[in-house]
Amino acid sequence: MGGTSTTPRIAPGRIVLTVILVIGALVLLLPLVWMVSSSFKREFDIFVFPPEIIPNPFHWENYREIFEAAPFARQYFNSIYIGILNVAGTVVVSALAGYGLAKLRFPGRFLVLPLLLCALLLPTEVIIVPLYALMSRFGWIGTHLPLIIEPVFGAPSVVGTFLMRQFFLSIPDEIEDAGRVDGLGTFGVFRHVALPLARPALATLALLTFLASWNTFLEPLVFTAGNKDLLTLPVALDQYTDVDGTPFYALQMAATTLSILPVLGVFLLAQRQIIEGIARSGLKG
Amino acid sequence: MKRLTLRRREAIAGVLFVSPQILGFLVFVLGPLVAVLTFGLFRWNIIFGELDFIGLDNYRQMLGDPEVWEVAVTTVFFGFGFVPLTVLGGLGLAVALNRKTKVSIALRTAYFMPVVVSLAAWTIVWRLLLQPNGPLNALLELAGASPIAWLRSPTFALISVIGVQMLKTLGYAMVLFLAALQTVPRELLEAARVDGASPTKRFRHVTVPLIAPFTFMVTVLLTIASFKTFALIHLLTAGGPGIETTVMSYYIYVQGLQLFDMGYASALATTLFSAVLALTVVQFALRRRWIYEGR
Numbered sequence: 001m002g003g004t005s006t007t008p009r010i011a012p013g014r015i016v017l018t019v020i021l022v023i024g025a026l027v028l029l030l031p032l033v034w035m036v037s038s039s040f041k042r043e044f045d046i047f048v049f050p051p052e053i054i055p056n057p058f059h060w061e062n063y064r065e066i067f068e069a070a071p072f073a074r075q076y077f078n079s080i081y082i083g084i085l086n087v088a089g090t091v092v093v094s095a096l097a098g099y100g101l102a103k104l105r106f107p108g109r110f111l112v113l114p115l116l117l118c119a120l121l122l123p124t125e126v127i128i129v130p131l132y133a134l135m136s137r138f139g140w141i142g143t144h145l146p147l148i149i150e151p152v153f154g155a156p157s158v159v160g161t162f163l164m165r166q167f168f169l170s171i172p173d174e175i176e177d178a179g180r181v182d183g184l185g186t187f188g189v190f191r192h193v194a195l196p197l198a199r200p201a202l203a204t205l206a207l208l209t210f211l212a213s214w215n216t217f218l219e220p221l222v223f224t225a226g227n228k229d230l231l232t233l234p235v236a237l238d239q240y241t242d243v244d245g246t247p248f249y250a251l252q253m254a255a256t257t258l259s260i261l262p263v264l265g266v267f268l269l270a271q272r273q274i275i276e277g278i279a280r281s282g283l284k285g
Numbered sequence: 286m287k288r289l290t291l292r293r294r295e296a297i298a299g300v301l302f303v304s305p306q307i308l309g310f311l312v313f314v315l316g317p318l319v320a321v322l323t324f325g326l327f328r329w330n331i332i333f334g335e336l337d338f339i340g341l342d343n344y345r346q347m348l349g350d351p352e353v354w355e356v357a358v359t360t361v362f363f364g365f366g367f368v369p370l371t372v373l374g375g376l377g378l379a380v381a382l383n384r385k386t387k388v389s390i391a392l393r394t395a396y397f398m399p400v401v402v403s404l405a406a407w408t409i410v411w412r413l414l415l416q417p418n419g420p421l422n423a424l425l426e427l428a429g430a431s432p433i434a435w436l437r438s439p440t441f442a443l444i445s446v447i448g449v450q451m452l453k454t455l456g457y458a459m460v461l462f463l464a465a466l467q468t469v470p471r472e473l474l475e476a477a478r479v480d481g482a483s484p485t486k487r488f489r490h491v492t493v494p495l496i497a498p499f500t501f502m503v504t505v506l507l508t509i510a511s512f513k514t515f516a517l518i519h520l521l522t523a524g525g526p527g528i529e530t531t532v533m534s535y536y537i538y539v540q541g542l543q544l545f546d547m548g549y550a551s552a553l554a555t556t557l558f559s560a561v562l563a564l565t566v567v568q569f570a571l572r573r574r575w576i577y578e579g580r
Contacts (some may be wrong), residue, residue, distance in 0.1 A: 021392050028452055029398065031414055034413070035410045047418045092305075094306070096305060100303040104295055104296075105295055105296065106298075112307065118315070121509060122314065123509065123512040125554070125557070126537070126554045127317035128537070128538065128542065129321065129537065129554065130551070134313075136331060153312070153313060154312070155310075155314050157306065157309065158314075215402075217516035218515045234405035234406065234516065237409050249416075256410060260402050263402060278400070279460050279464040
């Protein structure tokens, strides 16, 4: 990180631009500020005119009530453990497939890549109906299995496979040959030579997979079949409504705040890896 | 003989390495896709357990239904609003923030933040902001303007869903363009500068042609993303008012998983998939012309 802002004079155009960019960023982040602020207000204080950014007085009750009005702790736990299993599974599946595609010669290998590319082009919405039918045939509707098995083996892990393939392509074959000379088999080379080198790529993959799992909406909505105990956070946020479906905004903002904070925390800590990972899987996928 | 077995061994290993992914792809992507193409020809409802072959009836029903046409038009409008705005916005941000000063790096972080937030959370927050008596209208009122029915007027509802999605995706496009800008050789820009080219000219005649392949990829990615808006529509407007903001991906869900007319939903999904595919093919076909144009 080099602060190279030691240029003797700054052009006035640059200052204007910076001001515009700062205002733009504030506009973009203000919704998140408003979310936090509203989460500390009573329902009817949210809509007072003129709007107040700082809640006066602070009300902490929302953060208690979201746990009482719904199984929010359970849902939070669901998101965490499903995310962890997604990461564990995807790392294995994508590392194996990525390595196979990058380094091993087998019949049909040139067909696999364009085929997998289909998965990246296909919006889940297109296949959600047969996916639902499939899961219901498996007897998995109303369980967490679809939220664990499908992303690990299906379309979401394909992104990871492309990411890992890209990385393994960058490892020179000579390094692996050295391992082979030492008497390692194909899996041994993968496990003891390639995989340790891939640690940074695996970390990026783990981060992106966890984010994707944490943020998925359509699949949990469809596959949990309305069982509140099974919901994950993105779907659970909308559960705080009256009988007509009118939102209790204060509760929703409290729940949303709790669902976003860890993500923003992880993002600020691992910013570089996340951004580079997204740029790489986005552009070279 | 030995070499042959080695090669065969590698082939077996290769197949084993990719097989979990391939199997998953067959079961969870290709299988369902084939099912969608097939069941579009059936009357299919798993609640009543009915499955009758009806040929092209679903498609006939589709073409004859003005609602479907309205949904198709909305889908196109959404794409035409969202994709160009996000491409241009992302490119603009990337160019403006492509420097290593502390301010620029902090601003990049700020613009990227919404990308990591879930679309559901982002939409739920915006649903509050856009309420008739919400903070956005309060600001308008403070500025002396009259409030706007953001989610209830047909025009503004569509503008709102496009805007909310765009603000969330801007940082993603920015990051992709920042990566693209790193591939432009400094010497080239320097040479153009020495030759007296203004910043605008350098951007127009050096940067833009050089990053064209990336611009192309970003456009393709955002086009595909513009069909993945389920959470946005579901939470912000539920497709309303009326069906004004119902895009095809949401309509498929309503028909297939709310009304359980799954054959009909499959026909709709086949149509959407054909459109995505056709669009991608056209974009790739135009790619050559587009990318060589500036050179």
